[in-house]
Amino acid sequence: MVGELLQSRLTRRELLRATVLTAGAVALAPTLAACGVLPGFGGSEKLTIWTDATFAPESDDYQTEEIEKWAKGKGVEVEITRETGDNVQQKLQAAVESKQLPDISQVADVRFTLFYPAGIYLDVSDLYAEFAKQWNGFYKPGERIVTRNGKQYALPYSIDTSLILYRKDILDEGGYKESPKTWDELFEVAQKLQKPPNLYGIGFQFNKAGTDSENTFFCMMLSYGASLVKEDSKTPNVKTPEMLAFLNALKKSWDMGVYPPGVTGWDNASNNTALQDEKVIFIHNPASPLVWFRNNKPDMLPKIGVSAAPGGPKGQFNQAYVRDGFAILNTGNQKKIDLAKDLMRRLYSNEVYRKWIQLAFPAPAVAGMEDHEVWKNPQRKGFLDAAKTGILQGHPGESTPAYSELVSRTPLINAATRMVVDKWSPEQAQDELAKVVEDVMSKYK
């Protein structure tokens, strides 16, 4: 064939055509390889890892270093991108639709729940069982999130929660030895100890930009015996006396004047700033302000107390969530899947996992780290206790895509702002809340 070609005399037109075709093929090949049309073309076994940037950069850097060390040891090329959780979620959306998945993606519980129906996560029950054996099991909140039909599709790494962070020094001066145990008590203590306009009692955001308080109001709502949906995770449950009692209690706290006037415009950074600038006594937040105090105002750190969310007439609840977890994605490339599993073993190793927990602030997702010295610090111990007993988004039901969509509409913050900004009655706020829950749930029947 080649000989014939060499012997034959090419016309100018044929030569031009051959040149154009060759150039086109050369230009197109990498594109096709990148799109997976030409599997194996390009040949590189680069492992792509999408991770989240957290509020504890030291732990992020340490994890990156460990991944790079592992890659060097294995002779593997890795591409690690570390971005905010929102960015990773957006990238994953595009990746799912274009079928250009990374090999590993970090997944928080909402992201896991959102993309699970797309079937992108690999069944990692084998690894899950291996790590469960190694670490004396996983805590329940993490296990419930990643388990579907008895199989695990992600590996929980840390469990975080919002707790009450408060000015211990101010409570001590006021004669309070510990943080209030009920919401009513919290509002009363805050009112008594505050010195407005320089120091207000409570820094909960009454604004949809401050999504932390959706979690806060969720814990408060549950403690009044109310819930947005019933145990079946589908049936709306808003029009109840318990919900009205919760809304009335929330409205009453507003009328007590314990919140700074600006909370109706606060975002997720504003409550941190208020505590850090010593302008409020109580906030409800994950550990980020503690990290800030450690790095910026270390003398203030011992003055910050940490306690569980207060209780109400029907109990006490802390919402727990998987903050860091890893999913191996269904790319169909077995070699890369095996490499990804090997990397997971490295990250769950005694040496790496313990050091990471020391640098990061949440609790581990595994039960076998309760002997870690970090829990001697009472500020951090609170997060471990909450990880063990915390309830999930969607309580008393499960964390479902429907509930994730509902939470994205910040229904409880909206009800609160209707009462305090638009001056609606609790009954009116309850009516609108019921409509929103019904609207979302009806789409998932």
Next chain:
Amino acid sequence: MSVRTAVARRARRVRYRELTARQKEWVLGYAMLVPAFFFIIGLIAYPATWAIYLSFTDKVIGQVEHFTGLANLQWLARWPDFGQMILNTVLLAVVGVSIKAFVGMTMALALNEQFVGRTIVRALLFLPWTVPSFVAGLIWRWLYDDQNGLFNWFLLNLGLIDSPISWLGDVRWAMPAVLSVVVWKGFPFFGIAYLAGMQAIPSEQYEAAEVDGASALQRFRHITLPGLRHVMLVTVMLSLIWTANTFDIVFIMTRGGPSNATEVFTMLIYDQGIRNGRIGEASTAALMAMPVFASLIVLLTRYLQDRGEETS
């Protein structure tokens, strides 16, 4: 290559050779349009058609879509803040563009005069246009911050207020605060366009008017404004479309709050499309304003075509 194909190609080549010069020019013209055609099909027509199709489906990221007819529109109509959202979007677009046009005109009039330091002033006034929207949002969010914002610090130190104003948390202030940033970011576009328009007006017209005793206001009304009519129309229409689609500034400054005081429809598109992956619903919300924008674009295009014909 078969003999028959080779003969057929040669025949086609012969036919092309027989074309007249005008016909060849016509063929060449269309051939040169081919890249643009593929560009428009690939990057505009296909995504737009696909978005329209998706708006009639229940498409969720990673899942197969099903045709649902007008269900998404019904869902949109049930949205609790739908009316407020439309009102806020219209308010932001109409009031924002009006102020931008006014400030831009003032800027252009000032820069059209000769004065010392004009180049520096011109550069400074164009600066907001070059700042990315999300950066502008962050800067102004800090300026308006109720706890550590510059405006409150300034007013408190001057003794003009007793306690900080919650600019972004008070329904009376939130929309004006957002509007101020939209105007700040957008007025240089008007200024640049008007200045260019003013410099295209022949100076003889002003000189003749001055000889006839026309006042500055009369010269502005009877020469400058008519001379800028076309530029004004184009800038206002374009800015209306851009401002109605404002997202980043609102998202960063208020996220639609307090309550729903600054809620605009782009927030809904973000929440449903990006946060919840419900692309069908997000497409419906995104396309909701399309008829209005499309009408504006058709009017604008027709106007520009008419003007082009007049000029030629």
